Amino acid sequence: MKQGVLLIAVLTLNGCSSISPQECEVGDWFAIGKTDGQQGIASSKFRSYQKECAEHGLGSDFKAYEQGHAEGVLLYCTYDAGRELGQSGGAYNKVCTGALEPTFRLGYDRGRKWYQAESALLNLQKTLEQNAGTIEKLEQRIDDNTRELSVLKDKQQKQNLLDENRNLLQDLRQLNQMQGQLQRDLKQAELQFSLIQQGG
Structure with a gap:
């Protein structure tokens, strides 16, 4: 033994x-x-x-x-083991067959929904964070250009910076709109994940 x-x-x-x-x-x-x-x-x-x-x-x-x-x-082949496999993102296996499958499969399907909802939530959080970083860089670039404009005397250089700032502001507006949509999507994903958590 x-x-x-x-x-x-x-x-x-x-x-x-x-x-x-x-x-x-x-x-x-x-x-x-x-x-x-x-x-x-x-x-x-x-x-x-x-x-x-x-x-x-x-x-x-x-x-x-x-x-x-x-x-x-x-x-x-239990509900808990199926749910654990689903929540971990593991692929469904064929070990549980016959009368053992329904309970295990139910757990797996619920765990899989959990995993998918959590993955969607994490991806949105990551995208929001990356987007915020890009916005911060653009704002800094615009500030730097604006300061440089105040001391530049060459008209062509000034025009180039003004053109660049105009383009940067357009990009910034689009990113802020995207950020607003991402925040709305995040709230929806948080709600979805919360409902799945409550459902076990």
């Missing part, structure tokens, strides 16, 4: 990406299968274990792995 627990810990630390000769030799395939099932890893993962153990001249037991995996899947 202790060997099985140790093997699970080693596999978890390695992200179940490989299996060592010692792990193949211990061969607690039921425990390995159960751990994979609990983590939502498809039973097809066994093929990579089988291949790696065979390369070391050691066997593997799919029947025991499959039994453990089936037990682990029962613990994984």
Whole structure:
């Protein structure tokens, strides 16, 4: 039993990406299968274990792995696990099938809505921040040009700065309009996210 627990810990630390000769030799395939099932890893993962153990001249037991995996899947295929997967942005997997799927899928769909609403909110916040930074730079540029205009004597240089300021002001108006729309969109996104949070 202790060997099985140790093997699970080693596999978890390695992200179940490989299996060592010692792990193949211990061969607690039921425990390995159960751990994979609990983590939502498809039973097809066994093929990579089988291949790696065979390369070391050691066997593997799919029947025991499959039994453990089936037990682990029962613990994984819950509403909460589905919601957690959806909220993390993870892709929907096919581990939960048959009678186990509806509850898991409901959790996943709600978690996915959460993730999408939160992503939209964060993107809007980022865009607003970037837009505000651009507005600040344009305002600074206009201020700098205005100060320079007060000391310039060359008519052509003055005209060039006046033309530039005119263009900058036009850009600034457009950015301020965009900022207003982004703020309205942000309020809507915040409301949407709040409703989804309340819905669980």
